[in-house]
Amino acid sequence: MRALIRILATLIGVAVAVAGVLTIIEVLWAWWRPASAPLWVPWPGWLDQASTTTWQDTGTRVTAALVALAGLVLVLLAASARRHHLALHDPAPDVTVTTSSRSLARVVGHRVRAETGVRSASVTATRGHVTVRAVPAPVDGDETLQPRLLAVVRDLVDDLPLREKPRVTVTVVSSRERREHQPEPSRSRPATPGLRPGS
Amino acid sequence: MSRSSHAAVARSATTERTATAVVGTLALLAGLLALVVGAGWLGSDRATRPVADPVAVDWLGGSGVLGRLLALLLGLVLLALGVRWAVRALRPEHHPEVEFDDADGELRVSARAVTEAVQDDARGIDGVSRARVTLVGTEQRPALRLLLALRRGTDVRAVWSALEHRVLGRARDALGLERLPAAVHLELDAAEGHRVR
Numbered sequence: 001m002r003a004l005i006r007i008l009a010t011l012i013g014v015a016v017a018v019a020g021v022l023t024i025i026e027v028l029w030a031w032w033r034p035a036s037a038p039l040w041v042p043w044p045g046w047l048d049q050a051s052t053t054t055w056q057d058t059g060t061r062v063t064a065a066l067v068a069l070a071g072l073v074l075v076l077l078a079a080s081a082r083r084h085h086l087a088l089h090d091p092a093p094d095v096t097v098t099t100s101s102r103s104l105a106r107v108v109g110h111r112v113r114a115e116t117g118v119r120s121a122s123v124t125a126t127r128g129h130v131t132v133r134a135v136p137a138p139v140d141g142d143e144t145l146q147p148r149l150l151a152v153v154r155d156l157v158d159d160l161p162l163r164e165k166p167r168v169t170v171t172v173v174s175s176r177e178r179r180e181h182q183p184e185p186s187r188s189r190p191a192t193p194g195l196r197p198g199s
Numbered sequence: 200m201s202r203s204s205h206a207a208v209a210r211s212a213t214t215e216r217t218a219t220a221v222v223g224t225l226a227l228l229a230g231l232l233a234l235v236v237g238a239g240w241l242g243s244d245r246a247t248r249p250v251a252d253p254v255a256v257d258w259l260g261g262s263g264v265l266g267r268l269l270a271l272l273l274g275l276v277l278l279a280l281g282v283r284w285a286v287r288a289l290r291p292e293h294h295p296e297v298e299f300d301d302a303d304g305e306l307r308v309s310a311r312a313v314t315e316a317v318q319d320d321a322r323g324i325d326g327v328s329r330a331r332v333t334l335v336g337t338e339q340r341p342a343l344r345l346l347l348a349l350r351r352g353t354d355v356r357a358v359w360s361a362l363e364h365r366v367l368g369r370a371r372d373a374l375g376l377e378r379l380p381a382a383v384h385l386e387l388d389a390a391e392g393h394r395v396r
Contacts, residue, residue, distance in 0.1 A: 002210075002212050005212055005216055005219055006212065006215050006288050007288075008215070008219055009214070009215035009218045009219055009284055009285075009287075009288040010285050012219060012222050012281075012284060013218065013280075013281045013283070013285030013286075013287075013288060014285050015281065016222070016277050016278075016281030017277065017278050017281025017282045017285065018281070020273075020274045020275065020276070020277030020278030020280075020281055021274070022274075023271075023273060023274030024274035024275065024278065027267055027270045027271050028271070030267075031267055047251055047256065050249065050251030051250075051251040051256065052249060054246065054247050054248060054249055054250065055233065055236045055237040055245065055247070055248060055250060056237045056239065056246040057237075060233065060237055061233075061234060061237045063233075064229075064231075064233035065234060067226050067227075067229060067230035067233070068227050068230025068231050069230070070223075070226055070230075071222075071223045071224065071225065071226030071227030071228070071229075071230060072223070072227050074219050074220070074222055074226065074227075075219075075223035075224055075227060076223075077219060078216045078217075078219040079220070081215070081216050081219075083209055085208060085209070085384065088355070088385070090204075091359035091360070091362070091363055092363045092367075094203070094204050094378055094379070094380045094381065095362075095363065095367065095382075095383065096204040096205045096207070096208055096381070096382045096383070097359070097382075097383045097385060098382070098384050098385070099385045099386070100386065102386075103385065103386050103387035103388065103389075104387070106387060106389075107388045110351060110388055160355065161355060
């Protein structure tokens, strides 16, 4: 998002600057030689067209809606381009430590998969919430798996010096249930090792 | 929390975000206002008037010098703002050279020399598999940005103390700076041997 906003800001800047230059040139040209105006931009034609279309014409309304929509998209993009780091406690004055939500998901995922009775697990982590979906080993009819995993993940998250402690949710999906309901696996991000470690 | 070390976490995108938000808000408001006028909420009479209202066009055309000067001023403002935004967005991040006095007078140290030394120190910490260090900020107030990848099972607190005592302390001493704010980004449980895609 932050790379996109940089490109967008460049394009917007160039567009605004070009609009400014064209305005200056057209105004000066129309001032100097009113008879041969316009120079490049056919603004008298636009003016004629705008004096025949009214505000309630479909064309005007569609254009207005498109402009408003584009503006909304820009505002949302600008709002979403904030920093997405998870802050850790400062180990010393003048030192700020951060990590990524991906890192947190990786740590939790490795820990959960290392527990006995877990066949697979997917973890989604944000600043305020860690969600674990675990699939138990098929033979194991272990009722205590969910509370055990919850305690393990809570301990692990508490042990990390995160400034904001995320809430922890652990769901254990039984293999039978999984086969019947086919829960969507696409929404949860599997925290497999090697997921773009540098990002 | 120290402001200067917090600022070094990532390159600032404030100008870019402000420019995008301002243009977006203006477009949103203009579009909505035009829709409101078109829907007749400001009077059904207004909705049936042309977009280029003759009253406004005549006023602008009849205002002579004033209208033209206003248009020129608007063009200049747009030009200045647009150039400023584009230049700010395109300019690469500034990596300051650090200057300090030694016995012979002034000595300039390149950002690269500083970061390579710190990088080597950071790689020597137990549990650190990769380290990338950049010097950011200004000449007067430089700051370090460290990106460390930690192996699985590494104790974060042990890395902290090693960082503070061995790496950052040495960097401060070497540069003769009393304060050297640092922003450290940790990648936890990073896999080794995988290339960054």
